[in-house]
Amino acid sequence: MKFRLALLLTLIVSVAPVLRSVAADRDDRFALVIGNAKYPDAEAPLKEPINDARDIAAELKRHSFDVETGENLTGDAMRRALDRLYARIKPGSVALIFFSGFGIQSARQSYMIPVDAQIWTEPDVRRDGFSLETILSEINSRGAGVKIALIDASRRNPFERRFRSFSAGLAPVIAPNGTLVMYSAALSSVVSDTGGTHSLFVSELLKEVRVPDSTAEEALNRIRVGVTRGSHNEQVPWISSSLAEDFSFISAARPQGSTAAALAKLPPAVSPHAEAPPTAVVNIPPKIEVPAPVIPVPAVKDEDSTTVANLADDPTIKSLTGKLADNPDDANALYRRGQVYASKGAYSLAVNDFTESIRINPKDVEAFNNRCWARTVIGDLQSALRDCNEALRLRPNFIDALDSRGLVNLKSGQTKNAIADFDAALKINPRLTSSLYGRGLAKQRNGSISDGDLDISNAKAMDPNIVKEFASYGIR
Template identity: 50%
Template sequence: MNVGQLYITRQLVGVTYCIISMALLAIGARATLDIHTSDAPRVVFAEESAGATQLALIIGNGHYPDAAEPLHQPINDASGLADAMSRHGFDVDMVEDATKADMANAIERLKSRIKPGSVVMLFFGGYGVQSGRESYMIPIDAMIWKESDVRHEGISIEAVLDVMKERGARAKLVVLDASRRNPYERRFRSYSHGLAPINAPINALILSSNTPGKVGDDSTNEHSVLVTELLNELDREVSAEGVFNKTRTAVSRVSNGEQIPSVSSSLVEDLGFSPSDSSITSSLPPAASRTSASLP
């Protein structure tokens, strides 16, 4: 082999080595990309799980100017339930004696904090009124003289459930202690007592203090009968649906059948309150710290 042939051979070897090296680098880069791509769904899922929260909006209204005397239990009920839900890992926003603006602002705060996968709870204690087969929470500054005022002055419970659904809440829990004789009923010619059945969206659980269309009087105890029994059941490690159903049974028993709460469920998964791990489900992380807003 002469010098020219040796030179050409070395050049070919060099070019071949470069081509092989580039091919190996490309294969390595493709493998790295494939690894990152396959990991991407797991990373997104982990981020979504980490962002899942447990939120509770708790409203207790007691001082209505149109009422003969204040309602003392809703404020105590809101405070007691707020403490209990905080122990269960919920981030609680508690509002007392809320005007319509206060309630609207609280709902907006809740809306802004709901993330896909959240478990969200609403509690309302005070006066509730039904109109047009829909139930409304009544603010303390409501000016109600006829039935149409209810729809204008009140806050629709179904509308709050719609907010939870639109924001992607995984599960919706509602507790209503508002089936009281309200100070507006004598102003209506056509009037239906109590609350209407709630149209629950999918994966919702609703507990109301009385059978639809029925009202009850408050006792002289610190807490209402409903919240007293609900707090008792929350101390037991049972499912959320079990808590609501056992509360219903307990209220019916202690009232000798005079007050029978209603429970409506469209749950498609098993949710459980567990004091031992302060979590509503084992798959959800601990919630953020509680916030509280007390209003004059």
């Protein structure tokens, strides 16, 4: 009897590590899936994130993930959801983040934006957004063995147009060991929301994570190939991996037979592309960046020659110019390149790109607003005023266009009109520093010295660089 008991104890001890390994694979998989679509600052809700989040959550649940799903989360709700994820993580567990919505790059970090973010200056991004690097670091500190982030946030968003200097798209991630990160598009690039049921990225993701006997890295490599082919090379996802061990989305704890049976019952993944997925796995290095064709920036007569020459080496402009070489009517690429040109002081080049974007889409209210601002800086004030008026006709009470038209009127000497425009903008957002400073200057010029001084003092307290910014527009 003692011999049998001893043998039983020996077997339990020897099998225990295996049981713990299986249990960890089955139970210690935690995911937070967020789809943010209803941003008040956007012209209309995004159509893809909610469907994408729901289907990704359902797919992860099939693969033994303990999933929490959030839709249209405010900053407080995102913070609470992240805290719940952190609390569930156990040493050696798997933690996955999926986010679909708007993302912004600031100070070389990528921030996921909640639906109630109030973003008017770049510091607001760091205040209201959630840094992906910070999240991965916190997950790692809780002992997670595998960290995965799938971010579908490389969209043209309504916030970056408010920055006079910005970086497009998302930034590379400096992540801890054992991390796998995938963006839906290349670094510092954006794609338009298609308005379909799913984004192309998620359509490929849903398809590839169902493939048995496949590591996560292999699945993401195939997703990258599928998205690149499906977009005709317009959208190339970015991957960074520091995984030390193989990991599969399909839990190893589930018998292969039951996996195959479950897969057979699943509906086909939604994909707008009929092309079959590639069968070969493409070996991709830990960080993937597809170089754009080197195409020289066209010279212009009315720009500073040094500024124009420097643009030839800008990686974002290279990438966007390469896209336009393939498709000259890519309105999104024209708009983004115009923004980059303007942020670097090449205002005439910016006006040209905004003009072409408007030619393709005569209702592009953001392009009208940005062309208004660029024309104001270079002194084409009558044309600028027409652009701002058209932007406000297309979207009444458009705060960015009110701010831009206030700048036009201020530079034109129409101080009463400038005050009215800045007042209207500040009524919508009292923290809009450019309107507060502009109103202060207009009040001073209109004879209200003390009121103007107060506005200027408050604006400088919120943004010490505001004086330098207006000076760059030729306004002191």
